[in-house]
Amino acid sequence: MIDDSRFIRCHTCEAVNYDNIEEELLCRRCKCQIHQPLYISYHKTWAYLITAIILYIPANLYPILITKKFGIEKASTILGGIIHLWEAGSYPIALIILVASVFVPLLKFIFILYLLISTKYNLHSSKVDKHKLFYITEAIGPWSMIDVFVVIILSVLIHFSGVQIFPGVGATAFALMVFFTMLSALSFDTKLIKKEDI
Amino acid sequence: MLTDKELDNFIICKKCNTLHKKIPLHQGGKALCSKCNTFIYKRDNNMLEKSLALVVTALISLSVAFTFTIITININGLSKSLSLLSLFDVLLEHHQYIVGIMFLFLTVLFPFMMLSSMFFVLFFIKIEKYGYAIKRLLILLSHIQHWNMLDIFFISLLVAMVKLFDYAKIEFGVSFLALLLTLILELMVTKNINFDTLWQKYNNIYGEDNDR
Incomplete structure (x- = not known):
């Protein structure tokens, strides 16, 4: 054996x-x-994760979508958009956006944080489970981009002289946030799971 | 210590990191992980030819998808169409450079690079030439695979369409079907292609002098 x-x-x-x-x-x-030497990968993951968490704040506070109707601008954030969709009765879409752009990034933060902390402090949990958790983290990563893409598509289609939709600051922050969480997941080294102390 | 050849008889599950010894399979047979039941590898003698055919088709339909209109909407007589060109036009007009660049890479360049480098890898292995390029392209492929977001773009398209459904009349363009076709083909290629086998084939051809 x-x-x-x-x-x-x-x-x-x-x-x-x-x-x-x-x-x-x-x-x-x-x-x-x-x-790489393990400590580099460990610190890199932390750095990307913190960048992503910082970007998550403007991504939620600033408007992701700005509607301009005959000169009057109306801005809506991610959560505002979801509430609006829910009130309008399109429950499935509200749920898709809620899961893709609120839950998935949060889940990724929590998963990566858990992986980093548990490998650092050697918490007693199954290594196979950690490997699975890492696999899930990698797999769900790109799906949060849905919201940004939807905003881009809408801004192209609703582009008339009277009514316009365009992406706000939040869209840029959100896209960057997804980018950095993906980098963070990619720089996490599965060897950290195997090795007990750094 | 085991030699490289002997190490090639082992494989590690990508999901739960369990070490397995490869067993010979009959044609078309699949091997699953003993712990988590994830698909690990299958035996397919025509893998190269099949993947090559699928990749060529996917490349053609991808170029169609990027050329023509994807959807056209019609609101009270005013119509607007979505194509790749109009997309970048509008993004530039709104000064959304960062989002624009990310979009360009994630949904245009990376899918195209992925499919075309797959094509070249399979083609070069088939004709058994250009070993150095095969190696470079295989490494490139494994790096850009995570960043291909064409499927997510398609889902976003559906979400946007449902949002617009109440106000506008939506007509599908040629590219919409081409996009769907590309995604299906891409899925089939990724199911069919086996990078471990490709690397082993590469090693068999250029086994001795692969240290370049």
């Missing part, structure tokens, strides 16, 4: 490699870096 913990999977080419904990490691097949 071969010991599982001595092997690591290369993210780039999926090859099975011998693991060595301390140093940086190059894949035997694609010669790509499998992991």
Whole structure:
């Protein structure tokens, strides 16, 4: 029987490699870096995560969508838009937007925070579960972009001389927020799960 | 210590990180993870040819999707159409540069790069030439795969359409169907293609001198 913990999977080419904990490691097949020294990956993940959390604030406070009707501007934030949709009776869409642009980013923050803290302080939980959690975090990442794309599409279609819709500051902040959470998830090293202390 | 050849007989589940030893399968057979039941690999002798055909079709329909109108709306006689060109026009007009650049990369450049580099990888492996390019492209592919957001763009399109449904008459353009077709083909390609096998094929052809 071969010991599982001595092997690591290369993210780039999926090859099975011998693991060595301390140093940086190059894949035997694609010669790509499998992991940097662990503390770099750990701090990088924190840095991206904090950037994303900071950007989450303007993304929710500033209007994501501005409607201009015959010269009168009306701004709406993400939550305002969802409430408006709910009141108008389009429940499915309100739910989609609520899940994609409020819950998914929050869930990602919580997951990455949990992974970082639990690996740092060596909380006793299943490693397989942590790997699954990381996999889910990576998979749900891009879906929060829905809201930004919807705003872009609406701003193209509703572009008449009398009525116009255009993206506000919130859209930029939101797009950047998604970008940084994805970077944060990508820079998290699954090796951190395996290794007990940094 | 095991040699590289022996290490190639192992595979690690991408979801739960369990080490498995590969077992020989019959044609068309699938291997699932013993712990979490995730699909790991399958045996398909025609993987290369099948993927190549799908990728070429996907590339053609992608270029159609990017050229023509996606949808046209009609509000009381005023009509507006959505195509890639009009999209960037409007974004530039509103000075949304950051969002515009992100959109350009996520839904135009990355899907196109992904499909075209898949095409070149499969083609070069098929004719067994240009080993260096195969390696570079395979590495590139694994990096840009996370950033392809064409499917999310399509879902957003549907959401936007439902929002506009009450006020406007919506007509579908050619690109809408092409976009749908591209997504289906892309899904089929990603299900069909196996990067582990591609890397092994690359190693078999250029096994000795791959240190460049």
